[in-house]
Amino acid sequence: MQTNSSHSQHLGTRIDREAAYWDRVYDSEDGEFQNCSWMEYVEQTTFNARYFRKLLARFQNKRILSIGGGIDRIGVELAKQGHQVVCVDISPSASVRTGLLAEEANVAHRLVALASSCEEMQFAPESFDVVVCKRALHHMDIRRVIPIVYSLLAEGGVFLAEEPVCLSGLVRWVHRRFPFYGDQPHTPDEKELTFDDIRFIKNAFASTRIIHFDLIARESVAYQLNKRRWNRLLHMLGRADYYLANRLVPPLKPLCNYVMIYATKS
Numbered sequence: 383m384q385t386n387s388s389h390s391q392h393l394g395t396r397i398d399r400e401a402a403y404w405d406r407v408y409d410s411e412d413g414e415f416q417n418c419s420w421m422e423y424v425e426q427t428t429f430n431a432r433y434f435r436k437l438l439a440r441f442q443n444k445r446i447l448s449i450g451g452g453i454d455r456i457g458v459e460l461a462k463q464g465h466q467v468v469c470v471d472i473s474p475s476a477s478v479r480t481g482l483l484a485e486e487a488n489v490a491h492r493l494v495a496l497a498s499s500c501e502e503m504q505f506a507p508e509s510f511d512v513v514v515c516k517r518a519l520h521h522m523d524i525r526r527v528i529p530i531v532y533s534l535l536a537e538g539g540v541f542l543a544e545e546p547v548c549l550s551g552l553v554r555w556v557h558r559r560f561p562f563y564g565d566q567p568h569t570p571d572e573k574e575l576t577f578d579d580i581r582f583i584k585n586a587f588a589s590t591r592i593i594h595f596d597l598i599a600r601e602s603v604a605y606q607l608n609k610r611r612w613n614r615l616l617h618m619l620g621r622a623d624y625y626l627a628n629r630l631v632p633p634l635k636p637l638c639n640y641v642m643i644y645a646t647k648s
C-alpha cells in the first residue's frame with residue numbers, strides 16, 4: 383500500500399497527534415496508560431461486544447480489512463477463524479504488537495498489520511469482502527474514510543462498525559456539561575458521530591442497518607460497574623438497552639450513546 387505525501391502534510395497535525403497519542407498508549411506496559419484494561423474489560427464483558435462478535439460470526443473465509451483496531455485482537459481472532467486479514471492502524475506500536483499477536487497465535491500467514499492512516503489507504507478497488515471498524519471511525523475524517531471503504535469493498539461487501547454517537551441536542555448538552563471519560567484513553571480530536579455523519583454513511587451504501595445501544599448502560603454507569611466487577615449486571619443492562627431502543631420504544635434511539643452500523647455495498 384502507498385500513501386500520498388501531500389495529503390500527509392495537509393492532514394499532519396490531527397493525524398500526527400493521533401499517532402503520537404496512541405503510540406504512547408500502546409507502548410506502555412504500566413503507569414498512566416494502563417487504562418487500556420478498561421477497553422479490554424468493555425470488549426470482554428459487554429452485551430454490545432458479544433453482539434458485535436455475533437455479527438462477525440456470519441462471515442466465512444473472507445478478505446477482511448480491520449481499520450483502527452489498535453492492538454488488533456479482533457483481527458487476530460478473525461485470522462484464527464480462517465479469514466485473510468489486513469489491519470491498518472495509525473499507530474506503528476499497535477501494528478507491531480498486532481503482528482506479534484498474530485505470530486503467537488500462529489496466524490501470521492493470514493494477517494498483515496500496517497501502520498498508516500485509513501484516510502490515505504490505497505489498496506486496489508474491491509480488495510475486501512468485509513471492512514471492520516470498532517470505536518475508531520470517530521477518530522477519523524468520516525467524509526474521507528467512508529468513500530475509501532466503499533471503493534475497497536467488493537460487490538455485496540459489508541462494512542461493520544461500532545461507534546459512539548450523539549444524536550440529540552439534549553445528549554449533546556449533557557455531554558458538554560458533564561464530560562465523562564473515566565479511565566479510558568481519549569484524544570482531543572475525537573468526536574462522537576452525529577446525525578449528519580450517520581446520514582452520510584447511509585447515503586454512501588446501498589443498505590444500512592443502524593442498531594442502537596447504551597441507553598442505561600452508558601459509559602459512566604459501565605465504569606462504576608466495572609470498578610465493582612459487576613459484569614453480569616452490566617451485561618443485563620446492555621441487553622435491556624438493546625430491546626428497549628431497537629424493539630420496544632424506538633423514540634429512545636436518539637438518547638443512546640453507541641450504534642452498530644451494518645452497511646452493505648449492493
Ligand SMILES: C[S@@+](CC[C@H](N)C(=O)[O-])C[C@H]1O[C@@H](n2cnc3c(N)ncnc32)[C@H](O)[C@@H]1O
Nearest residue numbers: 404450451452471472473499500516517518521
Ligand atoms: C479508541 S481506539 C480503538 C481501538 C480498538 N478498535 C478497540 O476497540 O480497542 C481508536 C484507534 O483508532 C486508531 N486511529 C485513529 N486515527 C486513525 C487513522 N486516521 N487511521 C487509522 N487508525 C486510526 C488509533 O490508533 C486507535 O488504535
